[in-house]
Amino acid sequence: MSPANDHYAYYPGCSIRSTSKAYEQSTMKVVESLGMTFQEVEDWNCCGATEYFSINSLPAYSLVARNLSLAAEQGASDLVAPCSACFLNLHKTDKYMGKYKDLNEDVNQALAAGNLGYEPGSLQIRHLLDVIVEDIGFDTIAEKTEKPLWGLRVAPYYGCLIVRPDSKYNPEYPTHLDELLRVLGATVVDFPLKTHCCGGHMTQISDETAYELIRRLLHNADEYQADAIATICPMCQMNLDVFQPQVNRMFKTDFDIPILYFTQLMGLAFGISEKELGFGSEVVSANAALKKIADEAPEKAKKARRDKKALPMPESLP
Amino acid sequence: MQDNSRGSSFYKRVIEATPGGEALSLCLQCGTCGGSCPSGPDMDATPRRLFAMIAANMEDEVLGCNTPWYCVSCYYCTVRCPQEIPVTDLMYTLKRMAIARGRYHKDAHVTFSSNFVDLVEKNGRSFELGVMTRTMLASHPIASALKASGYGLSMMQKGRVSLTPEHIENMPQLTAILDEAKHIASQKE
Ligand code: SF4
Ligand code: SF4
Numbered sequence: 001m002s003p004a005n006d007h008y009a010y011y012p013g014c015s016i017r018s019t020s021k022a023y024e025q026s027t028m029k030v031v032e033s034l035g036m037t038f039q040e041v042e043d044w045n046c047c048g049a050t051e052y053f054s055i056n057s058l059p060a061y062s063l064v065a066r067n068l069s070l071a072a073e074q075g076a077s078d079l080v081a082p083c084s085a086c087f088l089n090l091h092k093t094d095k096y097m098g099k100y101k102d103l104n105e106d107v108n109q110a111l112a113a114g115n116l117g118y119e120p121g122s123l124q125i126r127h128l129l130d131v132i133v134e135d136i137g138f139d140t141i142a143e144k145t146e147k148p149l150w151g152l153r154v155a156p157y158y159g160c161l162i163v164r165p166d167s168k169y170n171p172e173y174p175t176h177l178d179e180l181l182r183v184l185g186a187t188v189v190d191f192p193l194k195t196h197c198c199g200g201h202m203t204q205i206s207d208e209t210a211y212e213l214i215r216r217l218l219h220n221a222d223e224y225q226a227d228a229i230a231t232i233c234p235m236c237q238m239n240l241d242v243f244q245p246q247v248n249r250m251f252k253t254d255f256d257i258p259i260l261y262f263t264q265l266m267g268l269a270f271g272i273s274e275k276e277l278g279f280g281s282e283v284v285s286a287n288a289a290l291k292k293i294a295d296e297a298p299e300k301a302k303k304a305r306r307d308k309k310a311l312p313m314p315e316s317l318p
Numbered sequence: 319m320q321d322n323s324r325g326s327s328f329y330k331r332v333i334e335a336t337p338g339g340e341a342l343s344l345c346l347q348c349g350t351c352g353g354s355c356p357s358g359p360d361m362d363a364t365p366r367r368l369f370a371m372i373a374a375n376m377e378d379e380v381l382g383c384n385t386p387w388y389c390v391s392c393y394y395c396t397v398r399c400p401q402e403i404p405v406t407d408l409m410y411t412l413k414r415m416a417i418a419r420g421r422y423h424k425d426a427h428v429t430f431s432s433n434f435v436d437l438v439e440k441n442g443r444s445f446e447l448g449v450m451t452r453t454m455l456a457s458h459p460i461a462s463a464l465k466a467s468g469y470g471l472s473m474m475q476k477g478r479v480s481l482t483p484e485h486i487e488n489m490p491q492l493t494a495i496l497d498e499a500k501h502i503a504s505q506k507e
Binding site: 014017018019020021043044045046048049050051052053054055056057058059061062063066096099100103106107109110111112113114115116160161164165171172196197199200201202204205206208209213242243245246280281282283 | 469
């Protein structure tokens, strides 16, 4: 499956342009080295996050639908979003417009006021991770991997919105990010809380509730001695990274786990420099973790299973 | 307690205001939603309990609960509910109803939400999503807000805070769309 070069419309979203530039930087590097072309949706607007939907529902759907309409106008077949929250809103709006006739009519009537319109289902709405895993595939990624992340223990963090409420991946225990990281040479640790919530905008309501959600995730990654957590969403990155010192203060913990975008890890493995991948903008520094990347594959990965018929133990998954 | 001023019960209005809301009538009161909810322990009433209260038309009590505001929109309840009730969407409906009626819980982040919406309606883009917003939008002087919050400062140092919002080019188009959407919505009320 080789990607046709011009069928991806790209929806960056607001966070990636402000708080999470490293994500876009590394995304663009990786996308380029994989030979894909992302065409930015011209004059895209905010997806409304969760806030807009809390205030007024039809304007919120219409806000999102303007982006769908613009992307479809560009002739794209797929719309790619690197942010899980943007992905959810785009995907959900497309789906609900297809499912609920009244909503579709109302949204299209609103769009018409701006000389736009959108036929639900005309775009495949996809998260960046899905595009990389499905359209590029692990074989190509393995070929591209020049500097495997040997020895780096990574917890694969999916968060909520790319697997719930509606996706082709398992809503509670997806494995495609695990697989991707493994192909990059990393040691993927078990991470039972991999699809638990980062707290979203809870930091705006209650510190206690928000920090407890973040604490659980950090604790779980720490239990499995992860050197880093790989993330696929600007909001997850921000909550786990920027608030980690606050969490440490509140719970008297000493977590020191860098939260890295999966595209940063891909870029590293592809031999792209740390600087070009936006390393250094994380609040919890990745330096110590990156030093763990070894020149040789760790012993364990080389060992074959003694008895080929035996079921693999979780720890020994290849 | 019971508010039939619009000619239909609270229960019916909640259902009507939610795409797929009819499924609410199928609630088994099994508690899977509350048991799956990361914020469950901090909620006045779990989603299950809230749905029983809705069925009983306890409008004031329901809208006064902190439950919708503590919902982090993780969709665990929605994928686990055996009756396929759109629990998360119902939480959004309750937020909107509470705001519309001015009866929301004190922890509600209505100022944050409405400031966010104002920014988007003005610029077409949001900025500083999540962090900084509360302090900045509360119109504290930016400098003191930054000093007051350790995380704000560390974000500044890492070049992750921009102080001017981006904006889209075709604002008139977006405004026309949103105005029309509001107009349609108001006619349906
Ligand atoms: S999980 Fe579904 S059926 Fe069970 S109590 Fe919650 S809403 Fe009702
Ligand atoms: S979506 Fe909201 S109500 Fe449902 S489990 Fe998540 S936080 Fe709880």
